[in-house]
Amino acid sequence: MNALSTPSEKADVLVEALPYIRRFMGATVVVKYGGHAMTEPGLARQFAEDIVLMQSVGMKPVVVHGGGPQISALMQRLGMVPEFRDGLRVTDAESLDVARMVLVGKVNRDIVSAVNVHGPLAVGISGEDAGLLVATARNPELGFVGDVEDVNPGIIERLLAEELIPVVSTIGADTEGQAYNINADTVAGAIAEALSAEKVVHLTDVEGLLADVDDPTSLISRIDAKELQALVDRGELSGGMIPKIAACVHAVEHGVGSAHILDGRIPHVLLLEVFTDSGIGTMITKEA
Numbered sequence: 001m002n003a004l005s006t007p008s009e010k011a012d013v014l015v016e017a018l019p020y021i022r023r024f025m026g027a028t029v030v031v032k033y034g035g036h037a038m039t040e041p042g043l044a045r046q047f048a049e050d051i052v053l054m055q056s057v058g059m060k061p062v063v064v065h066g067g068g069p070q071i072s073a074l075m076q077r078l079g080m081v082p083e084f085r086d087g088l089r090v091t092d093a094e095s096l097d098v099a100r101m102v103l104v105g106k107v108n109r110d111i112v113s114a115v116n117v118h119g120p121l122a123v124g125i126s127g128e129d130a131g132l133l134v135a136t137a138r139n140p141e142l143g144f145v146g147d148v149e150d151v152n153p154g155i156i157e158r159l160l161a162e163e164l165i166p167v168v169s170t171i172g173a174d175t176e177g178q179a180y181n182i183n184a185d186t187v188a189g190a191i192a193e194a195l196s197a198e199k200v201v202h203l204t205d206v207e208g209l210l211a212d213v214d215d216p217t218s219l220i221s222r223i224d225a226k227e228l229q230a231l232v233d234r235g236e237l238s239g240g241m242i243p244k245i246a247a248c249v250h251a252v253e254h255g256v257g258s259a260h261i262l263d264g265r266i267p268h269v270l271l272l273e274v275f276t277d278s279g280i281g282t283m284i285t286k287e288a
Contacts, residue, residue, distance in 0.1 A: 017275040024274065025058035027198035027257075028160065032188035033065040033111065035205040037264030047203075048114035050270040051165060055121060059274075060160045063115075063122075063167045064191060066184030067107040071099050091143040091181050099181045103169040111167050122165045128179060130155035133172030133187065135180040146172055146180025148187060151194035189247030189259075198257045201273070202244050203264030208282035209237065209245075221279070224288045225249045252286045259284040 031051070037043045054061045068089070072082045075098055083090040091099065108124040115122035127133030132155055135146035159166045170187040173179050185202060192200035209228075211218040223231075229249055231237045237245060241261075248259035262269045262281035272280045 013276075016277060020275045021057045024198060026060065028060040028062065028192075028195050029054065029274070030062045030064060030188050030192040030195065030197045030200045031270065032184055032200070032202045033063050033264075034067075034184060035203055035264045037203045037269075038065065038067075038107070038111075039069065040265075043264065043267065044110075044114055046267050047264075047270070048111070048117065050268055051115055052118040052121060053271065054274065055163070055165055061165055062156060062160070062191065062195070062197075063111060063165065064170065064184055064188040065103075065107055065111060065167065066170060067099075067103045070107055071095075071102045074098055074102055085142065088138075088142055088145055088183075089181070090141070091145050093144070096144040096179060096181060100171055100179060103171055103181075108167055108169040115165060115167070121163075122167050123159055124167045124169070125155060125159075126169045127172035127182065127187065131173075132156070132168070133170070133182065133190075135172035135174050135182055137174075137180065144178070144180050146174075146182045148172065148182060148190040149174075151190050153191065153194040156191065156195065183243055185243045185247040189251040189256075192251050192256045192259075193254045196255050197251075199260060199274075200248070200251050200256050200258075201260045201262060201270065202248070203262055203269070204241075204244065205263070205265060206241075206261075207263045208261050208280075209241065211236070220282050222283045222285070224285050225252050227288075228284055248284045252284055257285075 037047050051061050075082050104126045112122040112124040131152045133148055134150040136149045138145045138147045156166045170182045170184045171179055172182050188200055207216060207219050209220040211220055232245060244261060251259050260273055260281055260283050262273055
């Protein structure tokens with residue numbers, strides 16, 4: 001039986017969403033899109049539906065995407081061997097060309113197409129466009145892996161003013177025009193800060209932040225930036241979540257209303273987090 005089998009139950013869901021729709025009307029929400037939500041076709045369609053619904057009720061969604069697995073897959077097809085150091089891809093000139101082709105030419109196009117099934121709404125851009133992402137080299141040993149030095153959000157602001165949905169691939173460039181591949185979590189946080197966004201949302205392949213990584217029931221539903229940083233400093237949170245955590249903490253400490261880490265494997269997880277009383281995943285705020 002469908003979980004919402006009666007008209008009354010469906011109406012209750014809509015009524016529950018109403019105060020959140022009113023509260024977040026006009027608010028900018030930056031969504032970092034990745035993981036299974038990007039690679040599983042059914043979840044990808046639902047993600048596009050969520051983004052369009054958010055825009056349709058007056059919110060201003062901005063999508064920021066990575067594409068690490070897709071980059072590795074194409075490199076392997078071309079006979080290239082991906083190399084990683086401390087979890088970061090070593091990116092020489094040839095690898096950078098592949099990353100640009102995948103992120104700008106394939107992944108970005110796929111997301112834009114999925115959204116535009118519902119209307120002429122999405123516009124794909126790169127961090128190189130209109131100087132959106134000014135990058136610097138992170139470490140010479142990593143090659144063309146960059147950090148965000150500055151964000152020039154004008155192109156995004158213009159698209160949002162036209163009621164369009166920007167879809168951003170995370171290739172930036174330095175002041176000399178040299179391109180760099182930048183971590184998508186970092187970019188999402190930096191863009192959210194530059195836009196003074198209400199929320200920045202990171203879709204992942206885990207339930208959220210777990211107090212005990214071996215216990216799925218130990219989900220941390222809400223935490224402030226100081227408490228979260230203390231957990232990291234004590235070594236209680238580590239591994240692949242660290243870039244997301246760092247981006248979230250930086251964002252909420254620099255003007256973003258809240259940061260969220262959600263399980264992108266859950267159908268319509270964005271709507272569950274934004275428009276329901278219980279929410280889902282982990283919410284990070286500046287203060288308790």
